[in-house]
Amino acid sequence: MAANEVPLVEVAVVGAGLCGLALARALHGRGLPFVLVEARDRLGGRALTVRCGATGQALDLGPTWFWPDTQPRISALLTELGLASVPQHDSGDALWLTDPNRESERRNEPGGVHAGARRIAGGAARLVDALAATLPAGSVLTGHALRMIRDRGAWFELQVGHDGRTSTLRARRVVLALPPRLVREHVAFDPPLPEPLADMLAAPSTWMAATAKSLTAYARPFWRAAGHSGNAFVRHPQAMLGEVFDASDASDDEAGGGLSRPGALGGFLALDASQRKSFARGLPLLIESQLAQLYGPEAEGGRQYLLDWADEVWTCSRADREHPPAWPQADTALRGSWFGGRLYFGGSETALHGAGHMEGALESAARIARALCPADVRNGAANVPATTDDAVACFARAVAASREAAPACYQQHVTRLLSSQCTEQLTQHALLATVGQVYSEALAVLDALMPALSTDDAGPVHLGRHGLTPTLLTPFQGWNHALLDKALAFNSTSCALSNFPYDHRPDAELQRAIALDLAAAWREFALELNGRLVEAATRAGAMTARA
Known part of the structure; x- marks a missing residue:
């Protein structure tokens, strides 16, 4: 490397809120070099304690x-x-x-x-401080505001502002652990982002911003x-x-x-x-x-x-100031990777479950950590079942338990939304929060069982579909319809919802809209489950070939 050449880091994480801090901790724990870049002079993002x-x-x-x-x-x-x-x-x-x-x-x-x-x-500052204490010295840059990302092919070049000056960082992969609207408003891209992606970034409201x-x-x-x-x-x-x-x-x-x-x-x-x-x-x-x-x-x-x-310029975008507050709902594509697996979008607003909350920030961090540092499928936890059949049965039991608990979870989400005065589209939001929670838990169980689900007898991959995908999705059969029925039954008897006629007794049109929302969430989950199985099978095959 030339004397004046900027060092190349493996991952640059932009944004030191809970998502960025949790992700940085995960990367450090897995031995992946990183730098954490934060525009503010403090850590924590929206988590602030006085x-x-x-x-x-x-x-x-x-x-x-x-x-x-x-x-x-x-x-x-x-x-x-x-x-x-x-x-x-x-x-x-x-x-x-x-x-x-x-x-x-x-x-x-x-x-x-x-x-x-x-x-x-x-x-909440206690959590911020505890996460920061796990990071290596020199890995965090505060007061560095990202201005531009240039795609150099093998790496990204990041221009950041600090003390009135501009400096450059280089990273093979970049994670923008920020509310999507802030990325759209503050970060320029060279070449410019595809218009559909730019629109996706502008859409999700920043929760409580x-x-x-x-x-x-x-x-x-x-x-x-x-x-x-x-x-x-x-x-x-x-x-x-x-x-x-x-x-x-x-x-x-x-x-x-x-x-x-x-x-x-x-x-x-x-x-x-x-x-x-x-x-x-x-x-x-x-x-x-x-x-x-x-x-x-x-x-x-x-x-x-x-x-x-x-x-707070690093919390609230112009769009958040100018439009009524809304529940954050990011496009599914923002949870994937871009530019050939080199660019990721994080932050609580992109989460499948807990969007806008601290839980969502942690889920987004876990999603990106899994993508950046795939687990070695050969080395599972000690409690992973020994055979594929046992792992499938274990997954089915976990799904059954989640299905049984889901109606009570729906009621809790309704109460939580009412307590926070989120009464617009209440039934949709509570149901999506419920299925998001169940799907998130199911994917976590899937990851834990992956060593037993990635063996040679787990089934082939054909036309992009893993052989186990239909089997693992079977325990969910009929769940959307059953959950909706139970939610509507609860709504009709709830005194708290009696003041909200659209939710107390939803009409046929609203029920169809809710069903479509649930179907979309199901499709995303099914694709993600299949994608993780295919990814693990591909890694296992590559390891076998090298051996």
Whole structure:
């Protein structure tokens, strides 16, 4: 290499949010050289925790909750890293305020507003720090904003801005672990991306990108003593905070319900980005006034923290600011590879399951890590069945268990969506979240069983289809129809959905649209399952030939 030639790294990961950090950790664990490039001067992306100077509490200004029953990846990662979690405080009544001139209505929400959500003890920054601590020294570049990617054939040339200067990196493969809209807005390509790919990047909404979050810390969670959960929903035109929740470090599992420790109330602003600009100077006072209206004079005088994510250029795109918020749904093709397996798109918005959440970021990282570092199919885990028939039976049992649990998972997704006020196309989103979870779990089981499914007696590959594909898909036969029927039966008896007629009793047209969504998700899963089998068979054949 010439003295002035830029070193060539195997993989450049752009974006040090949870997806990028988890992927970098996986690459390091598998011995693949990488560099992690981040535009901000800090790690974590949308995961941001501040420490209150007055109370010492860790307050999450970004992602806060995860649901262990429906989000297995983050639950497993926290256990692996030795990080504790605490239940979201939900006990007590929730307040509903629909008229600014009247008192709030107290309602009891069976099962809690947040449906079994948990929070990372000490804030989401604990997870960011734990992931970063696993990376080798010198592998992370902060304050380096990617501006352009040039395709040089055998490698990519990346132009990044840092301290007002432009520098160059070279990598054989590139992972853009960013929300797709940010890639479209901030990164130029030479040659330009194909128009269909550019359109795919512009389409998925960036989850929560244009929201603003407020946190107010107090010496104690006084609302609990009055029987309040800290949950409140404000639904009138003058609302400042549309949704309020208990953000205290103190858990209700502690002695005395945490009443002797500091407390905090969090909330999402009801104003859109342009309205928040107009009210910017008065927002702190207006937020305090609303909290006092809900919880009395003790809500005054707290230490307030406010972050408008719409102002974060490395989170919120122009499209996210200018269009109504929507559930992120990325095109299936964004989950594949581009430029001959050299370019990948990550970030939570591209996930099959958990899109927009921390779970989705981790799933995207796992998907790309598997593509960049294929497992050696000859060396399986100790518990992998010895024969192909046993592995097929094991897969069938796993699918049966997932099918049995799916209706309950659907109900949990409905409750979670209602608690986050995501009521547009609620049934579709809850069903797609359910099948996404089941398919994601099935693919994880498939990968674990792959050593036994890649033997010589596993069946041939003919016209691109693996011999085991029909057998492994058989346990899913009739599942879409059965799941839809059970979901509709639940909807028709749900008091919570009675206020949403389109979902309470969907008409024939909506049911057809839902069925088409489920069919599309099924096709993607079936193709992915077959693709993984074919890929493993090809690697196994190549290893046998070399031997």
